[in-house]
Amino acid sequence: MTVDLVIAGRRIRFHSREGLDVRPDERFSAFTVAAEAEPDLIVDVEPGSGEIPPAAMKVFDAQLMEEVPGGVINSGESFWEIFSGGGVTYARVFLKEPQRTAVLEMPHGEMRWRIRTGEFAISPQLSGGKDQPAAQFTAGPPNTINPLPYPLDGLLLYFLFSRAGDIMIHGSGVSCHGRGWLFTGRSGSGKTTLAQIFDRAGDRIIHDDRLVLRREEGRWVMHNTPVYRNDEPRSAPLDHLWIIRHGSANVSEPVTGAEAVAMILANCIQQNWDREAAARLAAAADDLASSVRVSRLSFLPEGSIRDYLRLRKEEDISIAAGAAEALLNAGKIITVTAGGYSMWPAIRPGDKVEIEPIGTRVPEIGEIVALKRDGGYVIHRVTGVTAGRNATLIRTQGDGVTREDEPADAGMIAGIVGSVVRSGRQQQPPTRHLPRWFNRMTARLQCWISPKV
Amino acid sequence: MIMISLSSIPSHSPSVVYRRINDEYLLIPLTGNIADMDSLYRLTETGAFIWELIDGERAISDITSKIVEEFDVEADIAEKDALDFFREIQEFLHFRET
Structure with missing residues (x-):
């Protein structure tokens, strides 16, 4: 049984043994395609809990963060962990209802990975071994397994895109009058607010949370990934990337060079334990900053920001x-x-x-x-x-x-x-005249340049 | 606290990824955690010049001599500024004594 998903243009083929259905949850429905083309990645999916060799070293540990009124707190519970050893990277996630662990195995340099979903097979012959507890449960209908329980989905996508030299970034992407704009920034900087402003104006929202940026045919393209139940594949060529924050006025300032690269990196999804991955991401961010305009944007959370950005794009x-x-x-x-x-x-x-x-x-x-x-x-x-x-x-x-x-x-x-x-x-430039009663929005000067020797 | 002096020999730490971008360097620490702007470091043109002289062989005094050759600066000022620089970015370096 195989199921193909195409996410951000990359084809992932999930493969299971005879009689066992691979069924991703409904977030992936619109990303499921016929198994026609060659996949970028094959993932063998099996029930049962995978094991991580004792020699593998834990390199990353993510705790479960819980939203509480007024912010987010660390619950102290393990959420997922990354191990590395023997030429394989392992991702282990801790799942609830029922409590179990799932493991993703990613041999280095290979594009055939394995997932142990943590579910036990419904019948002993599908359990992968007589030492596996049988007939315990599956999360879905009988003889089905979900290959990508949250948060395993995000980890698989992160490693897939990271190894391919793509960028995963927190942000809101919109397509406004044929221009692809991406707004990124820290939590609370206004990404969702901006997506809502553009959505209300009838623009196409690529995504308001997590995007993949890929260089395709000489240009950078932003794609969504399945996060919400009704997500469907969306993409747009990227023209301009803004690092945003709320401000007292709409002001966009260009950022270039190392500063632009640093600002992009600070908002990427990344695990800074892997030297090669960090170097690859820095190279990709450098290429992005050289190819796409990058600016710092302070904005007012109202419709004027859309007009401001549209007008300054000449x-x-x-x-x-x-x-x-x-x-x-x-x-x-x-x-x-x-x-x-x-x-x-x-x-x-x-x-x-x-x-x-x-x-x-x-x-x-x-x-x-x-x-x-x-x-x-x-x-x-x-x-x-x-x-x-x-x-x-x-x-x-x-x-x-x-x-x-x-x-x-x-x-x-x-x-x-x-x-x-x-x-x-x-x-001479005149000194200030008071009172400042003439209240107009800041206007840009049209430049008609005549050099003076 | 590491004592850094003119006789200290710096080398790049294996726990940092660095990338040259135009005339600058971006230093990215391998922290085992998500990066943020506070952990990234940007070296300007002068800092980049010094960074490229760090080879695990030259002492800071040797590097200071190169700075004096390259830039219009007095030796004592170059020494003080170089020591300040190395103290500021010491998390990205290893040091040994001659």
Whole structure:
């Protein structure tokens, strides 16, 4: 008896001996396919409790975490364990109702694994040996076994995807107007909230909990995995990954290089005991950060975040911003055209704003700076500078808005406003005009770049 | 507490995975647990320069000499900064004395 599941594009074939039905629970129904193509992984499924050789060493131990009002606590009970030895990795899970253990055996370098489900066979001849207790129970109908009792399913998928160089990540994935966006972050950062906002707007939710990212035909694609009862296979090419947190405004800031890779890794599902797996994951995260845009996102939990992200995705603006940054880095002055009212009346829509390189200098309170944002710059005034041991935080705010921006580190300052040209007349950056009654959302500046030698 | 001095010879710990990303290094400790941002370490360009000089043979004083050759820095400042650096990332290193 065989059953094929295709999850995140990888085919897993469960195989059992004659007369014993392999029946994954209903979470997997929509992922079950006809056994046509060659599988990526074959898993022999047998009843009974598997044994872990005494020589195998325990390398990972997960305790059962229980949700209680106000948070999650460690129950102190074993949930699952990983052992390694003799060229085999073993995953043992502790199941309840009835209490039993199931074991997944994964020989290194082989794609034929074995699961002992912890269920006892209904008849002695199927029990796998006369020393096995017979006719005890099966969790499902007679002569059936569930190959993937929770949490064994997640562990099998983790090892399958990890060994293939894929990434499993906590997050919400959405497809919005043909663009694949992934929001990842710590527990409570707003992943589910964002999925709900996009869901209400009619966008396609890939998943709101756990995703697999795979490089396929030169691009990264996000897939869901079976978690909930009504899950069905969903996927979308990935355009942009955000590391999210709740904030006082919608602000997206690009992150690159080692910082981007670190932020991705911090949200991946991983077991950091295996050097090869850790190195493989770091390589995959590096490739992901090089191929897909990565940003830090503070957001308001309301529909405005969707509009904000949709509007800032104009490719030409992003390219212009990249060119502007290159010019500033080369020591040149650039001119941008103001497009919003956030600095009104000091800077008005249509004003030509000259931005000078700032180099390593820290801006002073009162100066107007260009902050790097996805798709362009925001030009706001410095309201505070806090020097820490490892970083300097810059606080900024538009003259015409009532809220401060999210604090930025000094590296997010692209340049400093040297002068403003209005109606053909050049003037120094004006000092602040009060009162700040003109309350508009922060506006991005459209970049029309003219390098000044 | 490990005493780290200029005569200490550092080597990379087998309990860390490191990856060069552009001019920086990302250090990932093999903790036997789920990683988080607090456990990851990023070395900037200067830190990456030092990291690549760590070979289990050179003492910190040798590495400091290389820093002085490469960067515009006085020897005494380089020594102090190098010792601070090694103390900060000591969990990713093993040390022996000459």
